[in-house]
Each structure stands twice: as structure tokens, then as C-alpha cells.
Amino acid sequence: MLPTQQGSFRLFCVKGIDVHVHWSWFLVAVYSVSGRLPNYTSPIWAVLEYLTLFLAVLLHEFGHVLACRHVGGIANQIVLWPLGGVAYVAPPPRPGATLWSIAAGPLVNVVLLPVFVGLFYACRAAGALEGNPDLAHFLRAIIVMNVSLLVFNLLPVYPLDGGQILRSLLWYPLGRARSLKTAALIGLVGGAGLVALAVWWESLWTGLMAGFLLFQCWGSFRQAGALRQLEQLPRRPDFTCRVCHASPPIGAYWVCPACKGAFDPFATAAVCPHCQTALALTTCVDCGNARPHRSWDASIVDV
Ligand SMILES: [Zn+2]
Ligand SMILES: [Zn+2]
Ligand SMILES: [Zn+2]
Numbered sequence: 001m002l003p004t005q006q007g008s009f010r011l012f013c014v015k016g017i018d019v020h021v022h023w024s025w026f027l028v029a030v031y032s033v034s035g036r037l038p039n040y041t042s043p044i045w046a047v048l049e050y051l052t053l054f055l056a057v058l059l060h061e062f063g064h065v066l067a068c069r070h071v072g073g074i075a076n077q078i079v080l081w082p083l084g085g086v087a088y089v090a091p092p093p094r095p096g097a098t099l100w101s102i103a104a105g106p107l108v109n110v111v112l113l114p115v116f117v118g119l120f121y122a123c124r125a126a127g128a129l130e131g132n133p134d135l136a137h138f139l140r141a142i143i144v145m146n147v148s149l150l151v152f153n154l155l156p157v158y159p160l161d162g163g164q165i166l167r168s169l170l171w172y173p174l175g176r177a178r179s180l181k182t183a184a185l186i187g188l189v190g191g192a193g194l195v196a197l198a199v200w201w202e203s204l205w206t207g208l209m210a211g212f213l214l215f216q217c218w219g220s221f222r223q224a225g226a227l228r229q230l231e232q233l234p235r236r237p238d239f240t241c242r243v244c245h246a247s248p249p250i251g252a253y254w255v256c257p258a259c260k261g262a263f264d265p266f267a268t269a270a271v272c273p274h275c276q277t278a279l280a281l282t283t284c285v286d287c288g289n290a291r292p293h294r295s296w297d298a299s300i301v302d303v
Contacts, residue, residue: 022081045134061085067104071097095171102164109150158187181224187217239296244287
């Protein structure tokens with residue numbers, strides 16, 4: 001759903017988390033730094049302000065990744081591109097796990113806020129701001145920037161964090177598919193509102209962002225329809241996925257890796273009826289995790 005890794009390069013890797021930066025970030029960096037230059041007497045402060053923004057976005061994304069791993073999900077990539085950062089997270093498809101993986105990002109900005117505010121007051125109490133307008137402006141700017149990041153991310157427009165938090169909360173009463181559909185619909189309305197704001201503010205950046213969000217929302221709306229169909233398939237209660245606890249649907253929804261024929265591994269003990277190849281792993285249609293076939297047997301407790 002998200003920006004491709006094409007055109008981005010690996011900045012560093014920590015604990016198996018790859019951090020990629022899209023080349024266009026450098027254009028944005030030059031633009032942002034030059035826009036900040038008039039606020040300072042030395043360009044170093046403008047660079048420092050921009051680097052702090054970069055760091056705040058990066059920490060926000062690490063919040064998503066670490067929380068997702070904490071609940072047993074898969075997360076190993078962060079891409080920074082002009083419309084912000086993106087953490088590729090695949091939490092187990094449960095509302096609580098999804099909620100924590102999403103909420104942890106904005107929570108990082110909530111934690112950063114008293115740090116930045118404390119820094120401002122500490123410097124002021126020490127008298128460091130007197131005769132140093134650059135430092136005073138820098139400290140105020142990073143507070144405003146962090147609050148802006150927080151407020152923007154919490155807009156209830158799917159797939160922004162706020163929209164995804166709303167979706168996770170709706171998941172409890174509405175289920176996986178209907179919560180996604182509802183959040184995507186609210187997102188489409190919110191996206192249209194952002195388009196109106198972009199016209200009013202004559203802001204190209206807001207317009208691009210609104211267009212991107214609307215595109216994503218529409219994709220999620222359609223995905224909700226496919227999820228709904230998946231939910232309504234008859235299931236085999238004798239088997240369950242170890243990761244998401246869903247039972248597999250009855251029917252030929254799996255493809256043999258050897259002959260590409262469709263079959264139902266739960267009807268044939270994971271042996272392809274067309275070419276007799278035994279599947280090493282059986283993939284969950286609900287969460288995408290591939291597990292040894294034996295581990296699906298609901299009567300076996302630990303595997
Ligand atoms: Zn986020
Ligand atoms: Zn599963
Ligand atoms: Zn086969």
C-alpha cells in the first residue's frame with residue numbers, strides 16, 4: 001500500500017530494522033533548511049532544526065516497529081520519504097495488537113513533548129536564552145514541530161495513525177472487515193475535507209497529502225470488501241492458526257508451489273492431489289503467516 005522502496009537507499013540497520021531514506025528527502029531537506037534560514041543568524045541552527053525533525057519522525061517510526069514486535073508481529077523496515085516516515089508493520093490481526101502497534105508511534109511524540117518543553121525551561125532558568133535568540137527560536141520551533149507531528153498523526157483519517165487507532169477501536173464491536181470499511185469511509189470524508197483545506201490554504205503540500213490519503217483510503221475500502229468475503233467462508237474448527245487463532249476456510253484456496261494447482265491442504269494432509277508434493281509450510285489466509293502443517297492441528301497444544 002505504501003511508497004515503494006525503489007529510489008530509496010539503506011541509511012543504517014539496527015536490531016534487524018532497516019532504515020531506508022528516499023532520495024527525494026534530500027530535496028525536501030534543502031527546501032526545508034533554506035526555508036528556515038531567515039529565522040536564524042547562523043545556518044547551523046536551521047540544519048539542527050531540520051535534523052531534530054528527522055530524528056523525531058524516526059523515533060516515532062521506531063515506536064511502531066518496537067510495539068509491533070512486542071505483540072509478536074513482524075516489523076523490520078522503516079522508509080523515510082517526503083510525506084513523512086513509514087514503518088512497515090504487520091501485527092497479528094487482533095484489535096489489541098494492532099491498537100498497540102499504531103498507538104506507540106504518536107506516544108513517542110507525547111513522551112518527547114515534556115523533554116522539549118523541559119529543555120526550553122531549563123535553558124531559560126539557566127539564563128542561556130538571554131542574548132541568544134537562535135537558541136530560543138530553535139527550542140520553540142522543535143516544541144511546535146513535535147506538537148504538529150502529534151496533531152497531524154492523530155487526525156482520524158485512515159491510514160494516518162489516528163484513523164488506524166479509530167479502526168482498531170471499532171474492531172472490537174464491528175469485527176475486522178466492517179471496522180476497516182467504516183474507518184476507510186470516515187477517512188474518505190476526512191480526505192475530502194483536507195482537499196478543501198488545501199484549496200483554502202493554497203497549499204500544494206496539503207493537496208498532495210490529501211490526494212495520497214484518499215488513494216490509500218479507497219484501497220482500504222476495497223480491501224474491506226475482500227476481507228468481508230473471507231470472513232464469511234465456512235471454516236474448519238479442527239485447525240487453527242498459531243498466530244491469529246483463525247480457523248482455515250474450507251476450499252481450494254492454496255496453490256501448490258510445484259505444479260501451481262489449487263487445492264485444500266486441510267483435506268489432503270498437506271499433500272498436493274495433482275502432483276503429490278508435500279507442502280512444507282501452510283500459509284494462513286487470514287494473517288499470512290506460514291507454519292508447518294502439523295502446528296495447525298487444534299488438538300496439539302504446543303509445537
Ligand atoms: Zn505513525
Ligand atoms: Zn493466521
Ligand atoms: Zn502440485
